[in-house]
Amino acid sequence: MTDPAGPAGALARIVFRRPEEADHRRLVDRVDHWFGGRSTRPLLGRFWLMHFASTSLVGETLDPRSADPRSRRIVAFLVGFASPDRAGEAVIHLAAVAPEWRRRGFGTAMHDRWLAEMEERGARRAIVVVPPDERVAVLFYRSLGFEPEIAGTRPLWGVPAFADYEGDGGDRAILTRPLGPP
Ligand SMILES: CC(C)(COP(=O)(O)OP(=O)(O)OC[C@H]1O[C@@H](n2cnc3c(N)ncnc32)[C@H](O)[C@@H]1OP(=O)(O)O)[C@@H](O)C(=O)NCCC(=O)NCCS
Structure with a gap:
């Protein structure tokens, strides 16, 4: 069967989890590059991963460059929140997929998951x-x-x-x- 994730096969499968504070360095080191050179780093303060982790996601794939076959690397993130003042409003603050992993449906999969989670929490x-x-x-x-x-x-x-x-x-x-x- 053809792998819908593309030629990289199983490596291209993305797994989502909640971000942790410890992810901050890895994300800020990449975010300007992931946003095409736009200065985005100031928009991704560490506090986002401390106070908005339960309404945010990171996506990981197996790392083809690692000797450890179980090692994963972050290839996508979505930082968002439920508006405290606008009831029912789910806000996407920042979201990106690593350039080398684009056009494989990762962005769609991450947003579909996040939108379903926010809907479950009452967002309209x-x-x-x-x-x-x-x-x-x-x-x-x-x-x-x-x-x-x-x-x-x-x-x-x-x-x-x-x-x-x-x-x-x-x-x-x-x-x-x-x-x-x-
Ligand atoms: C926007 C972004 C998250 C999309 O991630 P992605 O994993 O490549 O998206 P998908 O593969 O799920 O694409 C879904 C659809 O979006 C559209 N799309 C995505 N990239 C596109 C491109 N370069 N040109 C035209 N349409 C595009 C297409 O309709 C695509 O469907 P298709 O591949 O079947 O044609 C990614 O390009 C990115 O990180 N960009 C920089 C950061 C950014 O702009 N973030 C959003 C604002 S916060």
């Missing part, structure tokens, strides 16, 4: 805020059924977005997806 809407020029992020979230908010936006980089949302030059698109029963 998921939200993520992305720069409109992050074409891949926009396409990815749209592939998951997220839609951009329209009211008050204008087209920026072909996406309905809020100009200067995060301050001067910080344009953002707000993408949401309903959760739970209609």
Whole structure:
């Protein structure tokens, strides 16, 4: 049978767990690279792994470079939370898949799992805020059924977005997806 994970076969299988504080160094050392050189490290303070671990995920695969066949390496993470002020809102703060492991469905599998968990906890809407020029992020979230908010936006980089949302030059698109029963 063809392995749906691709030519790397069993190595490409991803396993999810909760992040731990001890993962912080490994994640911050990679996060700028995983975000295409954008300075993202300041957005991944250690406190996220201390106070939001139960609403976050890391994904691991077997490490093909290790001599230990059971050794795993982190190839994806999603840091999110249940909004304390906006009841029923599940917020994705940061999510990424290691560049060499992309387009294998890892991002989708991680988000599907997280969305199901958040729905189980009572969330009725998921939200993520992305720069409109992050074409891949926009396409990815749209592939998951997220839609951009329209009211008050204008087209920026072909996406309905809020100009200067995060301050001067910080344009953002707000993408949401309903959760739970209609
Ligand atoms: C966005 C990201 C998490 C997607 O991870 P991934 O594991 O490659 O995603 P998947 O393989 O599950 O892709 C699902 C779908 O998203 C869309 N997509 C993903 N990458 C794409 C790309 N480079 N170009 C066009 N569409 C893309 C496709 O519709 C894809 O389905 P397909 O492969 O059947 O065509 C990954 O590209 C990433 O980490 N990017 C940098 C960080 C980032 O932008 N994070 C999101 C904002 S916080």
